[in-house]
Amino acid sequence: MRSVVCQNAELDVVERPEPTPASGQVRLEVLRCGICGSDLHARHGIDDWADLAEQAGYDRFGRSTEEVVFGHEFSGRVAEYGPGCEQELPTGTPVVALPLIRAAGGIDTIGFSAHAPGAYAEQMLAQESLMVPVPNALAPDGAALTEPMAVAWHAVRRGEVGKKQVAVVIGCGPIGLGVILMLKAKGVRTVVASDFSAGRRELARACGADVVVDPAEESPYSAVVESGHLENLPDALELAVGTREKLGRLPVGWWHVWRVAEKLGAAPKHPVVFECVGLPGVIESIVDSAPLFSRVVVAGVCVGPDRFRPAMAVNKEIDLRFVFGYTPLEFRDALHMLAEGDVDPRPLITGQVGLDGVEAAFAALGEPEQHAKVLIDPQRTGGL
Numbered sequence: 199m200r201s202v203v204c205q206n207a208e209l210d211v212v213e214r215p216e217p218t219p220a221s222g223q224v225r226l227e228v229l230r231c232g233i234c235g236s237d238l239h240a241r242h243g244i245d246d247w248a249d250l251a252e253q254a255g256y257d258r259f260g261r262s263t264e265e266v267v268f269g270h271e272f273s274g275r276v277a278e279y280g281p282g283c284e285q286e287l288p289t290g291t292p293v294v295a296l297p298l299i300r301a302a303g304g305i306d307t308i309g310f311s312a313h314a315p316g317a318y319a320e321q322m323l324a325q326e327s328l329m330v331p332v333p334n335a336l337a338p339d340g341a342a343l344t345e346p347m348a349v350a351w352h353a354v355r356r357g358e359v360g361k362k363q364v365a366v367v368i369g370c371g372p373i374g375l376g377v378i379l380m381l382k383a384k385g386v387r388t389v390v391a392s393d394f395s396a397g398r399r400e401l402a403r404a405c406g407a408d409v410v411v412d413p414a415e416e417s418p419y420s421a422v423v424e425s426g427h428l429e430n431l432p433d434a435l436e437l438a439v440g441t442r443e444k445l446g447r448l449p450v451g452w453w454h455v456w457r458v459a460e461k462l463g464a465a466p467k468h469p470v471v472f473e474c475v476g477l478p479g480v481i482e483s484i485v486d487s488a489p490l491f492s493r494v495v496v497a498g499v500c501v502g503p504d505r506f507r508p509a510m511a512v513n514k515e516i517d518l519r520f521v522f523g524y525t526p527l528e529f530r531d532a533l534h535m536l537a538e539g540d541v542d543p544r545p546l547i548t549g550q551v552g553l554d555g556v557e558a559a560f561a562a563l564g565e566p567e568q569h570a571k572v573l574i575d576p577q578r579t580g581g582l
């Protein structure tokens with residue numbers, strides 16, 4: 199079978215033997231595979247990630263000198279079961295699966311380890327227990343977006359955004375666009391999207407962003423007037439002192455009223471900001487510019503060291519959260535949201551290529567203007 203192998207930052211289409219499923223594993227015929235920003239980074243920077251993973255206790259992450267087959271955002275068809283499988287789904291059933299697989303050395307990350315080749319190939323192995331059948335005749339294109347949409351869904355859930363809260367999405371690459379889609383699916387009324395690229399702002403609009411700004415021209419934090427957010431320290435001090443004075447005029451102890459109000463969830467209004475860029479300096483710019491009490495969900499993956507001034511975050515009581523991956527439930531729910539039409543990922547898909555077109559697609563995706571998500575169809579030939 200054909201697959202795209204990355205070694206020493208080179209991408210080559212090579213013939214490899216068809217994989218044989220071990221116990222609990224299943225061989226899938228790959229129908230579509232998304233090219234992820236992580237793949238682009240891994241091509242040149244996989245060793246940095248391997249070092250990080252090793253520090254976190256996982257020493258089987260791919261190295262640049264090894265043969266790694268990328269591809270962790272896939273949809274496929276059940277082709278063959280290994281021994282000991284439940285075999286609940288007949289051969290040929292369209293499925294997606296979490297990109298993790300059990301091996302003798304532990305659990306491997308599909309698409310980022312030489313031990314677990316990914317879906318830049320005609321065939322691949324997946325874990326039967328992590329496989330989910332594609333419902334509602336959802337097309338393979340949409341199904342392949344389950345993984346990135348699960349990432350977005352997890353970020354949105356970690357953001358705990360209320361429907362009446364303002365959500366601000368910084369960066370409209372595939373993660374940012376997925377977050378916009380999921381925020382709208384969740385019923386969040388006001389979604390502000392910010393990106394320097396005009397092409398990506400256009401995609402953000404297509405994904406349902408209510409307000410779209412070019413941060414070179416306008417602050418995404420002041421794009422919504424009458425948001426009720428606290429823009430500066432004097433406003434916060436005024437709120438504290440003013441509220442104390444107002445409650446002091448009541449016939450009951452102000453502290454009783456304050457306590458009840460707190461219990462009922464009264465708190466300063468604040469936006470939830472999604473960092474979907476992952477470049478050095480972005481967290482600092484958010485901490486410096488976001489309103490007081492903002493909740494910041496960091497979904498962008500900045501691999502190198504970064505800096506920000508904690509005292510600024512302290513002064514504004516910024517609530518900084520980091521997100522990683524998703525749970526099997528979030529993965530399953532993302533698939534069903536796609537299949538039931540709660541989210542329409544079509545604006546995200548900007549191109550399709552064959553395995554021989556992967557190299558060209560990587561080059562095109564390096565430019566933010568034109569493309570968001572490019573899907574590989576192993577049965578097709580040619581570039582974008």
Ligand SMILES: [Zn+2]
Pocket residue numbers: 234235236270271346
């Ligand atoms: Zn990804």
